[in-house]
Amino acid sequence: xxxxxxxxxxxxxxxxxxxxxxxxxxxxxxxxxxxxxxxxxxxxxxxxxxxxxxxxxxxxxxxxxxxxxxxxxxxxxxxxxxxxxxxxxxxxxxxxxxxxxxxxxxxxxxxxxxxxxxxxxxxxxxxxxxxxxxxxxxxxxxxxxxxxxxxx
Amino acid sequence: xxxxxxxxxxxxxxxxxxxxxxxxxxxxxxxxxxxxxxxxxxxxxxxxxxxxxxxxxxxxxxxxxxxxxxxxxxxxxxxxxxxxxxxxxxxxxxxxxxxxxxxxxxxxxxxxxxxxxxxxxxxxxxxxxxxxxxxxxxxxxxxxxxxxxxxxxxxxxxxxxxxxxxxxxxxxxxxxxxxxxxxxxxxxxxxxxxxxxxxxxxxxxxxxxxxxxxxxxxxxxxxxxxxxxxxxxxxxxxxxxxxxxxxxxxxxxxxxxxxxxxxxxxxxxxxxxxxxxxxxxxxxxxxxxxxxxxxxxxxxxxxxxxxxxxxxxxxxxxxxxxxxxxxxxxxxxxxxxxxxxxxxxxxxxxxxxxxxxxxxxxxxxxxxxxxxxxxxxxxxxxxxxxxxxxxxxxxxxxxxxxxxxxxxxxxxxxxxxxxxxxxxxxxxxxxxxxxxxxxxxxxxxxxxxxxxxxxxxxxxxxxxxxxxxxxxxxxxxxxxxxxxxxxxxxxxxxxxxxxxxxxxxxxxxxxxxxxxxxxxxxxxxxxxxxxxxxxxxxxxxxxxxxxxxxxxxxxxxxxxxxxxxxxxxxxxxxxxxxxxxxxxxxxxxxxxxxxxxxxxxxxxxxxxxxxxxxxxxxxxxxxxxxxxxxxxxxxxxxxxxxxxxxxxxxxxxxxxxxxxxxxxxxxxxxxxxxxxxxxxxxxxxxxxxxxxxxxxxxxxxxxxxxxxxxxxxxxxxxxxxxxxxxxxxxxxxxxxxxxxxxxxxxx
Numbered sequence: 001x002x003x004x005x006x007x008x009x010x011x012x013x014x015x016x017x018x019x020x021x022x023x024x025x026x027x028x029x030x031x032x033x034x035x036x037x038x039x040x041x042x043x044x045x046x047x048x049x050x051x052x053x054x055x056x057x058x059x060x061x062x063x064x065x066x067x068x069x070x071x072x073x074x075x076x077x078x079x080x081x082x083x084x085x086x087x088x089x090x091x092x093x094x095x096x097x098x099x100x101x102x103x104x105x106x107x108x109x110x111x112x113x114x115x116x117x118x119x120x121x122x123x124x125x126x127x128x129x130x131x132x133x134x135x136x137x138x139x140x141x142x143x144x145x146x147x148x149x150x151x152x
Numbered sequence: 153x154x155x156x157x158x159x160x161x162x163x164x165x166x167x168x169x170x171x172x173x174x175x176x177x178x179x180x181x182x183x184x185x186x187x188x189x190x191x192x193x194x195x196x197x198x199x200x201x202x203x204x205x206x207x208x209x210x211x212x213x214x215x216x217x218x219x220x221x222x223x224x225x226x227x228x229x230x231x232x233x234x235x236x237x238x239x240x241x242x243x244x245x246x247x248x249x250x251x252x253x254x255x256x257x258x259x260x261x262x263x264x265x266x267x268x269x270x271x272x273x274x275x276x277x278x279x280x281x282x283x284x285x286x287x288x289x290x291x292x293x294x295x296x297x298x299x300x301x302x303x304x305x306x307x308x309x310x311x312x313x314x315x316x317x318x319x320x321x322x323x324x325x326x327x328x329x330x331x332x333x334x335x336x337x338x339x340x341x342x343x344x345x346x347x348x349x350x351x352x353x354x355x356x357x358x359x360x361x362x363x364x365x366x367x368x369x370x371x372x373x374x375x376x377x378x379x380x381x382x383x384x385x386x387x388x389x390x391x392x393x394x395x396x397x398x399x400x401x402x403x404x405x406x407x408x409x410x411x412x413x414x415x416x417x418x419x420x421x422x423x424x425x426x427x428x429x430x431x432x433x434x435x436x437x438x439x440x441x442x443x444x445x446x447x448x449x450x451x452x453x454x455x456x457x458x459x460x461x462x463x464x465x466x467x468x469x470x471x472x473x474x475x476x477x478x479x480x481x482x483x484x485x486x487x488x489x490x491x492x493x494x495x496x497x498x499x500x501x502x503x504x505x506x507x508x509x510x511x512x513x514x515x516x517x518x519x520x521x522x523x524x525x526x527x528x529x530x531x532x533x534x535x536x537x538x539x540x541x542x543x544x545x546x547x548x549x550x551x552x553x554x555x556x557x558x559x560x561x562x563x564x565x566x567x568x569x570x571x572x573x574x575x576x577x578x579x580x581x582x583x584x585x586x587x588x589x590x591x592x593x594x595x596x597x598x599x600x601x602x603x604x605x606x607x608x609x610x611x612x613x614x615x616x617x618x619x620x621x622x623x624x625x626x627x628x629x630x631x632x633x634x635x636x637x638x639x640x641x642x643x644x645x646x647x648x649x650x651x652x653x654x655x656x657x658x659x660x661x662x663x664x665x666x667x668x669x670x671x672x673x674x675x676x677x678x679x680x681x682x683x684x685x686x687x688x689x690x691x692x693x694x695x696x697x698x699x700x701x702x703x704x705x706x707x708x709x710x711x712x713x714x715x716x717x718x719x720x721x722x723x724x725x726x727x728x729x730x731x732x733x734x735x736x737x738x739x740x741x742x743x744x745x746x747x748x749x750x751x752x753x754x755x756x757x758x759x760x761x762x763x764x765x766x767x768x769x770x771x772x773x774x775x776x777x778x779x780x781x782x783x784x785x786x787x788x789x790x791x792x793x794x795x796x797x798x799x800x801x802x803x804x805x806x807x808x809x810x811x812x813x814x815x816x817x818x819x820x821x822x823x824x825x826x827x828x829x830x831x832x833x834x835x836x837x838x839x840x841x842x843x844x845x846x847x848x849x850x851x852x853x854x855x856x857x858x859x860x861x862x863x864x865x866x867x868x869x870x871x872x873x874x875x876x877x878x879x880x881x882x883x884x885x886x887x888x889x890x891x892x893x894x895x896x897x898x899x
Binding site: 015017018019022025026027029031032033034035036037038039041042044070071072075076077080084087088091092093094095096097098099100103121122123125126128129130131132133134135136137138139 | 222385390451455524802812
């Protein structure tokens with residue numbers, strides 16, 4: 001099967017039922033998306049398919065019909081996406097394990113809605129768990145990113 | 153094993169050392185420094201100056217041998233070294249380094265001493281300053297926990313940085329035939345009197361051959377350029393770009409992926425199993441039987457997960473009761489002389505004072521809790537040519553190594569531990585079980601790197617849980633104040649549970665059972681605190697703030713009950729009986745921050761709590777609001793006193809993070825036992841705080857305390873009682889059991 005990730009086409013020989021998460025992590029060595037629950041409850045595995053935030057643990061790689069973007073494709077340490085810069089500016093991450101998923105959710109939100117209200121941010125970001133409790137800074141960073149991207 | 157064993161050892165040895173005055177171990181053992189752990193793994197062109205500084209031609213690497221689990225310890229420790237070593241912040245490179253006795257934690261032991269952190273008497277200071285350091289050194293525990301890193305590293309890391317700096321200057325002086333005092337250091341370079349710049353890398357070989365200078369003097373705080381400032385975390389860029397390596401992100405050539413399936417009756421045996429169906433699956437390599445379950449090795453993690461589901465196992469029973477009712481009954485039965493554990497406070501005469509008084513009394517209880525780190529436990533290992541490498545996020549690399557040696561039968565120099573970032577720790581990763589399975593897999597799969605990732609379900613159902621606990625009190629008020637307070641707490645002992653995993657079974661009390669009840673700064677004329685020990689039940693362990701989580705909820709709710717009975721404002725009630733100025737200032741600060749006395753709109757209410765935990769006075773106020781969807785937590789304020797604040801922005805993050813961690817448990821945290829198995833398996837039935845539920849938080853950091861203190865845990869304990877007290881203020885209902893979503897809806 002074919003899969004396009006971060007602008008690169010791959011040909012994969014995998015079980016039909018393999019979730020996108022494990023195809024990325026174990027077959028393509030793209031380890032930015034994390035395993036947290038396997039049942040779309042924590043959001044640590046969030047990636048984009050054609051810009052839409054998706055829990056990669058709960059969609060089969062064989063059913064993906066679109067371009068997959070992971071945290072690695074969003075920006076790089078040398079050229080960060082506005083959301084990543086905002087995350088750094090606000091020093092959001094603690095353990096950091098959930099943050100690729102948080103950032104992918106935020107980037108997808110801001111692409112759809114450049115100037116989200118507090119309530120919209122609460123809704124869009126509540127599918128992503130953070131056990132370190134970094135939420136106050138996530139809120140602040142989403143707003144900063146929105147401003148940087150020309151929204152607010 | 154792990155945290156519990158570590159704590160057990162420290163409690164035991166502090167006692168022994170205190171009794172023997174150090175003589176038991178011999179002066180030689182105590183004075184002799186441990187060898188530099190970096191010497192064992194030096195590569196060509198690499199030199200080590202002190203245990204914490206590694207230099208090669210590419211620059212300086214600071215060794216920060218504490219587990220980074222999100223608390224920012226590596227950046228703070230790097231700042232302590234860099235402050236004296238003069239390395240530019242942008243150039244700082246850090247590494248966990250190998251395990252080593254030289255990295256023993258000199259501060260964590262203080263929590264094990266039977267002296268209050270507020271006690272500055274001659275005897276207490278002698279214990280703290282003379283005896284405890286000896287015991288710490290003899291025990292040589294390299295552990296990240298107990299909110300101890302700031303105190304542990306504060307002096308020794310600056311001394312290491314200054315020592316390395318002086319060695320570099322001495323090397324330059326020797327080379328040029330000048331005096332060391334003629335040189336300066338800046339941004340990783342020694343500056344000659346002629347303003348010539350020599351990179352540290354060019355001097356490292358010469359410097360490493362020199363003797364370490366003694367009588368190092370440290371720079372005064374007024375000259376600090378990194379410490380006391382909010383420094384950008386060194387791990388931030390990698391953590392926001394998906395390039396930080398957690399253990400499960402390691403990828404090696406020829407790597408295999410596996411998982412575990414363990415007896416759901418915790419501690420029960422694997423009696424027999426049938427793996428035929430699993431082994432017939434494409435991509436499954438091996439199924440390895442262990443005492444309590446099986447390890448499945450496959451081409452990828454998904455296949456391993458699927459194969460695990462196909463294995464039929466016949467499980468032995470656990471040795472704890474099958475139902476929650478029996479677990480609580482066992483804890484309730486512990487309020488009995490036969491289960492006495494410790495009574496570290498007994499002032500006045502509670503029994504006499506309560507005679508004939510109007511007595512308030514109540515019983516409280518809290519459930520088991522899982523750690524539920526975002527990163528399920530896992531480890532990677534490889535055995536090749538007589539060498540075993542283990543990669544794992546962990547809080548106790550020394551324990552990990554010892555256990556890996558035990559499991560593999562290999563010797564000290566054959567086993568190599570590589571500590572990775574932890575995706576959350578909270579105490580869970582001070583255990584060694586997850587590395588054990590990776591080691592067993594590697595030993596069975598020679599020459600093959602094997603990554604063992606537990607499914608969330610295995611992680612959730614095979615934890616070392618925060619114990620269930622109960623609190624009972626009797627109290628009376630007189631003239632608007634507490635006249636008598638008899639506080640009793642009971643729970644299973646995490647030390648006793650740890651003894652089952654290899655730690656010593658100790659006589660005497662478990663200080664963790666009594667944490668944050670016996671040393672609180674309240675002047676109450678008749679005041680008795682007693683900890684009781686319930687029988688061993690589920691496997692239990694250290695959970696962020698340890699005994700403080702349950703005990704603070706009991707105590708600070710009870711104090712609130714008595715404030716109400718006395719007809720007093722609960723904030724002023726506490727302030728008036730506080731007998732320590734540093735603590736009192738913390739509470740006054742949070743009172744001001746929250747505008748406690750300000751009139752709130754209809755449907756809003758405030759609750760407060762104060763806890764002295766890990767020697768950090770911490771006060772929190774929570775504001776809630778009644779909405780159509782339930783109670784919404786809208787604001788929180790926290791004040792802490794850490795003595796010296798090394799990195800304010802990081803401290804702030806730990807305080808609001810700890811508070812949110814406490815709120816998650818208070819609102820919805822509950823693990824229970826059904827038919828002998830853990831009833832919750834994943835985040836759908838063991839959910840945690842989500843963004844929409846998280847309050848706005850303001851944190852104020854004070855520095856009035858005498859000693860520098862760590863802040864990973866103190867934010868957690870006051871959250872639950874502050875919330876429950878706010879709900880009482882709003883509704884008039886006193887909830888004496890957690891989680892609170894059993895009783896009220898939260899919006």
